[in-house]
Amino acid sequence: MAVYTDVSESQLGAFLQEYSIGQLLSYKGIAEGSENSNFLLHTTTGSYILTLYEKRVDKSDLPFFLGLMEHLAKKGISCPLPVHRRDGNVTGPLADRTAAIITFLEGMWMRKPTAIHCREVGKSLAALHLAGADFPMSRPNALDITGWRKLWDGSRDRADEVEPGLAAEVDADFAEFERGWPTDLPSGIIHADLFPDNVFFLGNELSGLIDFYFACDDIYAYDLATCLNAWCFEKDNSFNLTKGTAMLDAYQSVRPLSEAEKQAMPILARGSALRFMLTRLYDWLTIPDGALVQKRDPMEFIRRVRFHRQIKSASEYGLK
Amino acid sequence: MAVYTDVSESQLGAFLQEYSIGQLLSYKGIAEGSENSNFLLHTTTGSYILTLYEKRVDKSDLPFFLGLMEHLAKKGISCPLPVHRRDGNVTGPLADRTAAIITFLEGMWMRKPTAIHCREVGKSLAALHLAGADFPMSRPNALDITGWRKLWDGSRDRADEVEPGLAAEVDADFAEFERGWPTDLPSGIIHADLFPDNVFFLGNELSGLIDFYFACDDIYAYDLATCLNAWCFEKDNSFNLTKGTAMLDAYQSVRPLSEAEKQAMPILARGSALRFMLTRLYDWLTIPDGALVQKRDPMEFIRRVRFHRQIKSASEYGLK
Numbered sequence: 075m076a077v078y079t080d081v082s083e084s085q086l087g088a089f090l091q092e093y094s095i096g097q098l099l100s101y102k103g104i105a106e107g108s109e110n111s112n113f114l115l116h117t118t119t120g121s122y123i124l125t126l127y128e129k130r131v132d133k134s135d136l137p138f139f140l141g142l143m144e145h146l147a148k149k150g151i152s153c154p155l156p157v158h159r160r161d162g163n164v165t166g167p168l169a170d171r172t173a174a175i176i177t178f179l180e181g182m183w184m185r186k187p188t189a190i191h192c193r194e195v196g197k198s199l200a201a202l203h204l205a206g207a208d209f210p211m212s213r214p215n216a217l218d219i220t221g222w223r224k225l226w227d228g229s230r231d232r233a234d235e236v237e238p239g240l241a242a243e244v245d246a247d248f249a250e251f252e253r254g255w256p257t258d259l260p261s262g263i264i265h266a267d268l269f270p271d272n273v274f275f276l277g278n279e280l281s282g283l284i285d286f287y288f289a290c291d292d293i294y295a296y297d298l299a300t301c302l303n304a305w306c307f308e309k310d311n312s313f314n315l316t317k318g319t320a321m322l323d324a325y326q327s328v329r330p331l332s333e334a335e336k337q338a339m340p341i342l343a344r345g346s347a348l349r350f351m352l353t354r355l356y357d358w359l360t361i362p363d364g365a366l367v368q369k370r371d372p373m374e375f376i377r378r379v380r381f382h383r384q385i386k387s388a389s390e391y392g393l394k
Numbered sequence: 395m396a397v398y399t400d401v402s403e404s405q406l407g408a409f410l411q412e413y414s415i416g417q418l419l420s421y422k423g424i425a426e427g428s429e430n431s432n433f434l435l436h437t438t439t440g441s442y443i444l445t446l447y448e449k450r451v452d453k454s455d456l457p458f459f460l461g462l463m464e465h466l467a468k469k470g471i472s473c474p475l476p477v478h479r480r481d482g483n484v485t486g487p488l489a490d491r492t493a494a495i496i497t498f499l500e501g502m503w504m505r506k507p508t509a510i511h512c513r514e515v516g517k518s519l520a521a522l523h524l525a526g527a528d529f530p531m532s533r534p535n536a537l538d539i540t541g542w543r544k545l546w547d548g549s550r551d552r553a554d555e556v557e558p559g560l561a562a563e564v565d566a567d568f569a570e571f572e573r574g575w576p577t578d579l580p581s582g583i584i585h586a587d588l589f590p591d592n593v594f595f596l597g598n599e600l601s602g603l604i605d606f607y608f609a610c611d612d613i614y615a616y617d618l619a620t621c622l623n624a625w626c627f628e629k630d631n632s633f634n635l636t637k638g639t640a641m642l643d644a645y646q647s648v649r650p651l652s653e654a655e656k657q658a659m660p661i662l663a664r665g666s667a668l669r670f671m672l673t674r675l676y677d678w679l680t681i682p683d684g685a686l687v688q689k690r691d692p693m694e695f696i697r698r699v700r701f702h703r704q705i706k707s708a709s710e711y712g713l714k
Contacts, residue, residue: 077425082505083595099500099596102434103425105397114422114434116500121436180419180436185402275403276419 077103079111079126081169086124089168092159093175095119106271109287111171114178121178123154126171131287133172138213139286140164140174142206142263149205151198152282154179181274181281189320192305194280195273196324199265199301202283203294203329206263215266215290217349219251225352229359236355236372244348247379251345256293256338264297265289269304295335298325299342302391303350303378311377319392326394336388343391344382351375397423399431399446401489406444409488412479413495415439426591429607431491434498441498443474446491451607453492458533459606460484460494462526462583469525471518472602474499501594501601509640512625514600515593516644519585519621522603523614523649526583535586535610537669539571545672549679556675556692564668567699571665576613576658584617585609589624615655618645619662622711623670623698631697639712646714656708663711664702671695 080103090098096118104112111126127133140156144164147155154176156164165174184191215221226244233240265272267288274282298321306317325331354372361369385391400423410418416438424432431446447453460476464484467475474496476484485494504511535541546564553560585592587608594602618641626637645651674692681689705711 080505083502084506086502098502100498100502100594102422104434105423105425114424116441178420182403182406182418182420185400186404274420 077105077111077113078128079169079171081113081124081126085169089166089173090117092161092166093157094160095122095157095175115175122157123176123178124168124173125176126168126173128171135213135287136165136172136174138211139289140176141211142209142289143176143286145209146202146205151202151205152179152280153286154282154284179274179282179284181276183271183274185270187270187305187317189314189317190278191270191273191275191280192317193320193324194275194278195268195301195305196298196321197328198273198280198283199268199298200325200328202265203262203297209263213290215264215292217266217288217353218292219248219255219345222251222349222352223248225356229352229356232359233355236358237376240376243376244352247344247348247383251341251348254341255345256334256341259293259295259335259338260332261291261293263289264292264294266292266297266300268297268301293338293342294329295331295338296342296346298322298331299339300346300350302343303347303375306391307378307381311374311381313381313391315392319394322391322393331393336393339388339391339393340382340385343385344379347375347378347382351379397425397431397433398448399489399491401433401444401446405489409486409493410437412481412486413477414480415442415477415495435495442477443496443498444488444493445496446488446493448491455533455607456485456492456494458531459609460496461531462529462609463496463606465529466522466525471522471525472499472600473606474602474604499594499602499604501596503591503594505590507590507625507637509634509637510598511590511593511595511600512637513640513644514595514598515588515621515625516618516641517648518593518600518603519588519618520645520648522585523582523617529583533610535584535612537586537608537673538612539568539575539665542571542669542672543568545676549672549676552679553675556678557696560696563696564671567664567668567703571661571668574661575665576654576661579613579615579655579658580652581611581613583609584612584614586612586617586620588617588621613658613662614649615651615658616662616666618642618651619659620666620670622663623667623695626711627698627701631694631701633701633711635712639714642711642713651713656713659708659711659713660702660705663705664699667695667698667702671699 099116101113101115104114106112109130110128113124115122115124143153144156146153157175158164159166165172230241272285301321302318306314308314351372354370357369358372419436421433421435424434429450430448433444435442435444463473464476466473477495478484479486485492550561592605621641622638626634628634671692674690677689678692
């Protein structure tokens with residue numbers, strides 16, 4: 075939640091010479107996005123988001139992320155469209171960073187989503203999976219089990235500071251995942267981080283999906299499992315079956331799940347919960363207090379892992 | 395540089411029921427303003443700023459600040475216009491804070507202002523002084539010499555940590571100010587914080603003055619002296635006579651200074667530099683590292699104090 079890099083009006087003016095988006099009227103650093111510096115631009119042709127990619131983003135991934143947004147937008151998915159420069163590129167240098175301009179999507183993210191919002195997300199996620207199927211580029215998931223293991227190696231020794239017994243508990247999970255993680259389920263482009271702050275609504279209608287900077291190739295049903303974790307639990311960490319049912323039904327109305335995908339849902343949901351627990355735990359233990367990066371409590375996701383561990387059948391999520 | 399208080403879409407939706415500014419399309423927390431939480435709103439009728447007043451602002455001052463903006467806007471000063479609610483008020487409760495909506499001004503603040511910008515600021519400051527003359531409310535300057543003394547009492551003991559000898563140096567300044575500070579100069583409504591980040595430009599034209607949350611009744615020429623400190627020094631702390639001359643000439647083209655005001659300029663500029671040094675010093679010494687509030691180096695303004703101390707005549711600023 076920060077602007078890491080400021081931009082002067084003369085730097086921005088020079089940068090905008092390369093674009094055909096009209097005269098600059100204003101730009102404001104916005105307090106959203108935890109990885110990059112983002113500015114909301116007003117020009118004589120409309121509103122745009124200017125992103126300066128900070129060091130956490132690998133620049134060699136930008137053609138994938140921006141190309142994917144363009145591919146999806148052209149297939150009718152409501153997501154930001156990268157603006158091409160006069161030289162044809164979608165990125166350029168600004169204030170010692172690589173920067174891009176994307177279209178601005180109106181809409182609000184839901185701090186307290188309802189089952190109606192969960193239904194819309196389920197539908198849009200399935201549409202995204204279908205629309206991405208013929209995207210020609212690919213990117214391995216840096217946060218697959220091998221990636222989790224690296225995070226765990228960097229935090230295991232201090233995990234019991236967060237809760238006594240956590241190290242042993244997660245070790246046991248890893249043993250199971252490394253043995254039983256599904257390898258033959260339908261895969262393709264997934265969003266991989268479709269939390270409520272990445273989905274905009276106008277009233278009850280979904281107006282946009284944003285932040286494709288974790289997108290990659292992985293199991294479709296894993297992406298859906300992440301949405302269950304991100305949208306269908308209440309503040310007290312209880313699972314809301316109405317929301318789960320709404321999301322899963324809506325997803326299947328666009329892209330029906332195979333039997334194998336259904337059966338894998340509990341382990342996928344548990345793995346997804348562990349993945350978010352691990353990034354939070356790692357940040358929790360390694361980022362100094364008071365840094366600009368917002369730290370989130372890893373325990374919220376350990377409780378999800380425990381919930382999924384005792385699920386016997388995917389029907390307990392509302393899956394039909 | 396932060397959003398201290400988040401607002402949910404349902405809280406904001408309820409709050410906007412009291413306004414007639416159309417349907418909400420989006421709102422983004424913006425990383426500007428060091429005292430309050432600010433959001434940029436898009437609605438079907440345009441762009442607005444939503445401000446949630448945090449604890450550093452005394453709520454009993456809000457009618458003065460917002461009333462002043464309305465008074466000035468109606469007199470043709472380009473500043474935000476507070477939007478009235480259906481009940482006639484300009485503030486209301488939101489997320490356990492008092493909140494207001496003001497119109498959004500397009501424009502950019504100049505990270506590297508030129509003499510042209512200084513001229514525009516001089517003209518606008520004089521126009522502001524004239525336009526505020528018949529504003530019926532008043533507010534004493536909380537950061538007058540008595541206020542400086544309080545800040546100094548809270549930081550004097552540790553001042554030599556910043557630079558050895560600073561405590562004695564500032565003590566001597568206080569002795570002089572408490573003896574020789576002018577009391578009979580023309581006074582009225584001043585902005586009191588017209589730094590570059592509070593002035594917007596579109597190209598070389600001034601498009602707006604913002605952030606009236608230090609406005610108060612005090613000496614007009616003191617406000618002009620603050621602008622000299624804020625706009626006419628270079629990064630190496632040298633005074634730029636071309637900028638000073640441009641600003642002072644432009645101010646006088648709208649509101650000529652009396653002989654007494656001219657003679658007082660060196661002590662006013664020195665006092666103003668001390669005032670900003672003291673707030674920075676106090677924050678520097680009392681705000682924990684890594685807090686969301688941005689801390690600025692107090693030494694920049696001590697150097698300005700020293701510069702003004704050796705000025706013999708206001709003509710050295712370019713004052714005619």
